[in-house]
Amino acid sequence: MIMAALCRITGRSIIKRIAPGELHGNAEFAGEILTPLAKIGYHRHFVHPHPILAENGPRMHLKTLIRYPIDIRRARRMLASRPDALLHPSLRSTDSGVGTGGRPVVLDLTTTDLLIDCGRHLMTLACWAQAIGSPFSIRCSRLILSAVARKIHGRELLSETAVRWLDPSSTDRENQIPAGALVLCDAEPTASRVGNHLDSGVTRLQMLIGRDIDRSIPVMPYPMHPATLQQLATTDLESLRATPRRCGVFFAGNQKRKYGDDKMQHEFGVVPRLELLQTLKQNFAPHIATRPCDDDATCPRGLPVRDRIVLVDSREHSIPASNWLTTIASAEFFLCCPGAAQPTCHHLIEAMSVGTIPLIEYGDRMTPPLEDDVNAVCFYGTDGLVTAIDRIESMSSAQIARLRQGAIAYYEQHLCGSRFMQALCDETIDLSGGLICVPFHEHNLYDHEAVPALGRSSPPQSSPGKTRSRQVA
Numbered sequence: 001m002i003m004a005a006l007c008r009i010t011g012r013s014i015i016k017r018i019a020p021g022e023l024h025g026n027a028e029f030a031g032e033i034l035t036p037l038a039k040i041g042y043h044r045h046f047v048h049p050h051p052i053l054a055e056n057g058p059r060m061h062l063k064t065l066i067r068y069p070i071d072i073r074r075a076r077r078m079l080a081s082r083p084d085a086l087l088h089p090s091l092r093s094t095d096s097g098v099g100t101g102g103r104p105v106v107l108d109l110t111t112t113d114l115l116i117d118c119g120r121h122l123m124t125l126a127c128w129a130q131a132i133g134s135p136f137s138i139r140c141s142r143l144i145l146s147a148v149a150r151k152i153h154g155r156e157l158l159s160e161t162a163v164r165w166l167d168p169s170s171t172d173r174e175n176q177i178p179a180g181a182l183v184l185c186d187a188e189p190t191a192s193r194v195g196n197h198l199d200s201g202v203t204r205l206q207m208l209i210g211r212d213i214d215r216s217i218p219v220m221p222y223p224m225h226p227a228t229l230q231q232l233a234t235t236d237l238e239s240l241r242a243t244p245r246r247c248g249v250f251f252a253g254n255q256k257r258k259y260g261d262d263k264m265q266h267e268f269g270v271v272p273r274l275e276l277l278q279t280l281k282q283n284f285a286p287h288i289a290t291r292p293c294d295d296d297a298t299c300p301r302g303l304p305v306r307d308r309i310v311l312v313d314s315r316e317h318s319i320p321a322s323n324w325l326t327t328i329a330s331a332e333f334f335l336c337c338p339g340a341a342q343p344t345c346h347h348l349i350e351a352m353s354v355g356t357i358p359l360i361e362y363g364d365r366m367t368p369p370l371e372d373d374v375n376a377v378c379f380y381g382t383d384g385l386v387t388a389i390d391r392i393e394s395m396s397s398a399q400i401a402r403l404r405q406g407a408i409a410y411y412e413q414h415l416c417g418s419r420f421m422q423a424l425c426d427e428t429i430d431l432s433g434g435l436i437c438v439p440f441h442e443h444n445l446y447d448h449e450a451v452p453a454l455g456r457s458s459p460p461q462s463s464p465g466k467t468r469s470r471q472v473a
Contacts, residue, residue, distance in 0.1 A: 064112065064147045071146035078149065078158040079165060102134030103425040104178040106166065108185045109140040112147050113209045113445040119151030121440060124223035124417060125184070126163055127230065131418035134425060139166035139177065153226050177202055182425050184436070188451070203427065207436050208451065210444030211342065218429050219367040219437040221415045224353070225346045227321035229417075240329040241355035241408060245305060246293045248392060249359060250331030251277065252312035252319055253347060258340045267442065270361045271382055273337035277311055279382040280335075284309055284389060291317050292327055306332060306400075307393050329354040332400055333377065333392060336360040342442040352411040355404045359388060365439070367414065375406035 064071075107114075107125055114121055122138070129136040138157065140148070145165060148154035157163055167175045177183060180201035188206055213219060223229065253259075253273070260274035271279075281288060287309045310331070312319070319327050328334060334351035336358045338344075343362035351358055352375075363370030363378045372378035379388040412419070423429045424436075435451070 064143065064150075067150060068143060068146050071150045072142055074155075075142075075145050075149035075158060078155065081159075102129075102132050104135045104137065104181040105129040105421070105425065106137045106139050106177050106181045106183045108168075108177075108183050108204075109138065109144050109148075110185070110187045111445075112144060113441075114186050114207070115147060115151055115154065116209075116441055117153075119148060119154035119157070120226050121223065121438075122148065122151075122157050123153040123226040124229055125421075126157055126160060127226065127232075128223075128417040128421040130160075130162060131233070132422045132425065134182075134421070135164070135178070136160075136162065137164040137166050137178070137181075139168055139183075141168060156226065187446070203431065205424070205431060205434055205436050206451070207438045208444075208446050209438045210441050210446055211439060212437075212444055213365065213367060213439045214437045215367055217433050217435045217437050218424075218431065219439065221367075221417055221420055222344045222349055222440065223346065223417050224349050225321075228324055228346070228350055231321055231325065235325055237325075237353055240325055241404070243326070243329040243354070245332045246330045247289075247308035247310045248306040248331070249280075249309045249333045249335055249389065250293075250312075250328065250356070251310070251335040251337060251347075252292065252317075252327070253314055253337060253345075255313040255315065256340075259337070261340065263341075264338050264343065268338070268343050268362070270338050270343050271385075273339075275382065276335065276337050276361075276385060279385055280309060280311065280389070283386050292319060293330055306395070309389075311335075325350060325354050328356050331356050332404075333357045333359045336362070338362060342440075344440070349411070349415050352407045352415060355408045357400070357403045357407050359385075359392070361385075370410070371406075373403070375403065375410040377403070 105125070107122065126136045138145075138148070149158060158165070166177065181203075183202055183204045185204055185206045186209060207220070208214070208217075224232075255274060255277065257274075260272050262272060264270050264272045287303060287307055289308065289310045290312060291310075292312055293308070293310050328347075328351050334347060334356045336345065336348045336351070338361075344365050348358055348360065348366075358370065358376045359379070360370060360376055361379055361381075361384070363372070363376050370376040370378060377388050377392060379385050424431070
């Protein structure tokens with residue numbers, strides 16, 4: 001009852017705080033969205049049958065509506081500060097264009113589904129497009145634009161001078177999808193959104209954002225962290241791959257309590273991060289250092305390089321993004337601990353890019369799956385991790401070199417995001433189904449039954465705690 005009253009008061013407050021002309025169709029927005037908000041009680045997601053809300057996606061968080069007045073002003077300030085971005089007239093002071101020689105890429109958002117992980121996947125898509133010389137645009141309603149501006153990596157995206165915002169409610173030519181563009185949609189596009197482009201050369205692909213891995217359609221590779229991606233343009237990966245190694249096994253990452261949640265075991269059948277680290281500390285204590293091996297003096301002494309294990313808590317010893325790939329390249333192997341919500345972590349991709357071999361339990365979450373003794377050292381369970389460390393310490397230099405080359409080759413062929421984006425733009429992979437699998441989340445954010453032409457009669461299945469992923473071969 002108290003929450004319902006608060007929602008009614010908040011809804012009325014939002015309506016009063018919206019400045020005249022701030023929203024396209026402001027009266028309609030207030031009448032059809034904010035007024036119902038003032039009448040309803042608390043729900044985790046605000047759902048309303050009116051077509052305006054349908055245009056903004058089926059899962060619009062109540063907090064997105066409540067924070068709208070502040071967040072849209074933030075978005076407006078960031079966009080208006082970029083003189084070379086194509087913006088809606090009400091959000092810019094000057095008209096000028098952005099363009100390069102590649103095929104235009106448009107991210108067409110009708111939900112907030114891709115704002116997971118602080119909006120980092122928005123930024124990585126922009127980085128991939130930029131790496132291949134493709135102009136990048138984000139197309140979304142102002143409501144979703146405000147939600148983007150609330151995310152840390154969303155703000156990075158909107159601050160990029162080479163990124164445009166397209167307003168789907170506008171009929172202006174400058175807000176239309178560019179001719180011949182590749183359009184990545186987070187949901188099946190509605191008829192009104194499909195019609196707003198300059199010619200029939202547009203290719204639309206729906207991203208299936210979720211947990212399941214469906215290899216009957218193209219699978220988007222999991223990306224590096226945006227901070228690392230932004231360093232790639234000035235990073236010589238070949239030199240890092242040839243770097244002398246100072247330790248055998250390395251891990252650096254957050255060790256907050258949430259990384260010990262048994263959700264990983266129950267939902268995906270993999271050992272949580274903190275349990276993996278504790279297993280090494282209990283079984284290999286004399287081999288372990290807890291700060292980066294910047295030189296031999298900071299590594300465990302009296303041990304061969306391969307026997308050194310370095311486990312760094314990023315809260316205690318933060319490694320700057322500018323030095324992250326160099327630090328990973330100082331190790332023979334990287335312990336690929338799972339994330340907090342789902343197993344796959346950006347550390348895996350970053351490690352393989354510099355030829356650091358993954359020591360991993362969830363290799364079957366990759367597409368194609370990683371192979372033990374080919375491009376990774378795979379293990380299952382804590383006992384398997386102990387055995388894997390023993391294997392590593394007994395490996396010859398020739399075995400290590402072969403595994404390193406396998407890891408590098410896998411990265412170049414299957415994990416390089418800009419290469420994947422180029423393949424989409426060139427349509428050198430099969431896009432006939434109009435779908436891309438994006439397995440970046442702990443749950444499926446799409447309705448399998450509502451997605452046409454998946455190439456299978458039933459959704460992938462898994463048994464929590466037994467099979468590490470729900471896959472289709």
